[in-house]
Amino acid sequence: xxxxxxxxxxxxxxxxxxxxxxxxxxxxxxxxxxxxxxxxxxxxxxxxxxxxxxxxxxxxxxxxxxxxxxxxxxxxxxxxxxxxxxxxxxxxxxxxxxxxxxxxxxxxxxxxxxxxxxxxxxxxxxxxxxxxxxxxxxxxxxxxxxxxxxxxxxxxxxxxxxxxxxxxxxxxxxxxxxxxxxxxxxxxxxxxxxxxxxxxxxxxxxxxxxxxxxxxxxxxxxxxxxxxxxxxxxxxxxxxxxxxxxxxxxxxxxxxxxxxxxxxxxxxxxxxxxxxxxxxxxxxxxxxxxxxxxxxxxxxxxxxxxxxxxxxxxxxxxxxxxxxxxxxxxxxxxxxx
Numbered sequence: 414x415x416x417x418x419x420x421x422x423x424x425x426x427x428x429x430x431x432x433x434x435x436x437x438x439x440x441x442x443x444x445x446x447x448x449x450x451x452x453x454x455x456x457x458x459x460x461x462x463x464x465x466x467x468x469x470x471x472x473x474x475x476x477x478x479x480x481x482x483x484x485x486x487x488x489x490x491x492x493x494x495x496x497x498x499x500x501x502x503x504x505x506x507x508x509x510x511x512x513x514x515x516x517x518x519x520x521x522x523x524x525x526x527x528x529x530x531x532x533x534x535x536x537x538x539x540x541x542x543x544x545x546x547x548x549x550x551x552x553x554x555x556x557x558x559x560x561x562x563x564x565x566x567x568x569x570x571x572x573x574x575x576x577x578x579x580x581x582x583x584x585x586x587x588x589x590x591x592x593x594x595x596x597x598x599x600x601x602x603x604x605x606x607x608x609x610x611x612x613x614x615x616x617x618x619x620x621x622x623x624x625x626x627x628x629x630x631x632x633x634x635x636x637x638x639x640x641x642x643x644x645x646x647x648x649x650x651x652x653x654x655x656x657x658x659x660x661x662x663x664x665x666x667x668x669x670x671x672x673x674x675x676x677x678x679x680x681x682x683x684x685x686x687x688x689x690x691x692x693x694x695x696x697x698x699x700x701x702x703x704x705x706x707x708x709x710x711x712x713x714x715x716x717x718x719x720x721x722x723x724x725x726x727x728x729x730x731x732x733x734x735x736x737x738x739x740x741x742x743x744x745x746x747x748x749x750x
Contacts, residue, residue: 424470427489431467438462480516481525494518503528507535507555546586571599572619594619609647636660638668 416435424431443459469490477484478497485495501512503519505528512532519529539551541560551560563582571578576599585596603613605622611630613622628647635642636658643658650656660668 420467422467424467427470427472429470429472429489432471433468436465436467438464478516479518481519482516501528501532503532505532505535506557507537508557509540509555510535510537544583544586547582549582569597571617572597573599573601573603573605573617575599575604576601576617611647634658636664638664640664640667 416437418435420431420433420435420437422431423429443461470488472489473486474489474492475484476487476492476494478499479494480497480499480501480503482499483497487493496516499516501514501517501519503512504510504526505512512528514533517531519531521529535555537555539553539555539560541551543549543551543560543563547563549563549565553560563586565582567580567582567585569578569580570576578597578599580596585593588596597619598617601617603615603617603622605613607613607622607625607628609625609628609630611628614627614629615623626648630647631644632647632650633642634645634650634656637660641658641661641664645656645658
């Protein structure tokens with residue numbers, strides 16, 4: 414009788430046992446050989462005992478896809494790695510992008526997140542956020558580390574809009590507001606004019622120019638009869654239009670002689686107008702303005718516009734007038750020295 418037990422032989426291609434019924438001695442039909450009979454007649458089939466090979470393994474086995482995304486249950490004899498069709502999605506070496514290849518074999522890594530040698534290489538340019546104020550892109554390919562400092566050159570106008578200033582982008586964007594103010598200054602005197610007609614006393618700056626009350630330019634001033642000439646600070650005489658320095662005794666003597674020798678009433682009236690005392694400068698108001706400016710921390714002025722106190726000495730330049738020369742030549746009136 415036929416054996417009904419399980420084969421249980423170890424299969425060659427796997428570690429499972431053969432689950433088929435014993436097939437060591439099985440009656441099988443032997444194919445007849447028709448070449449040995451006349452007229453090609455076939456011999457009768459014979460049954461012979463024969464040992465059959467084990468059939469393919471029929472044990473269900475779980476198989477993962479190439480990229481270890483999913484798994485399937487397949488017969489052991491048909492178990493093969495397969496492509497699940499999903500995107501690889503492993504993190505590339507740049508740590509900014511992922512592999513977009515379809516499910517594939519990955520080697521050389523010990524986890525399921527990092528890309529292997531079979532994954533794609535990142536070919537993107539760096540897209541990291543730049544420092545505040547920098548509008549230039551990183552020149553490197555996509556990378557993991559910090560971007561290098563921006564070496565682009567910035568071209569901008571100075572505060573007074575007369576010079577072109579160049580600065581490294583990194584230096585300018587990382588600077589404080591006070592430092593940026595200095596970087597945008599060309600270092601030359603401001604070229605803007607004040608209301609008095611003189612140039613601003615500040616070095617290239619932003620915002621409002623210096624006040625007229627701080628103008629230190631020397632302005633020539635004459636007396637009423639225009640005999641004496643003197644230089645005063647613009648800030649001292651600017652509030653008063655047509656300021657005149659007081660005439661001295663010599664001026665008075667000359668005017669007196671002109672009145673005596675002149676019979677024209679218009680000339681006498683003109684001389685009388687010249688004899689009027691000049692408007693006084695309110696020194697206290699000017700001092701108060703200067704004190705307020707010094708306490709508020711006014712911007713530094715250029716050195717070539719500072720005037721020393723020695724330049725303000727009250728040295729009058731004696732210039733004989735045409736009228737004086739005419740009086741001395743025609744009337745020969747002696748003048749007091």
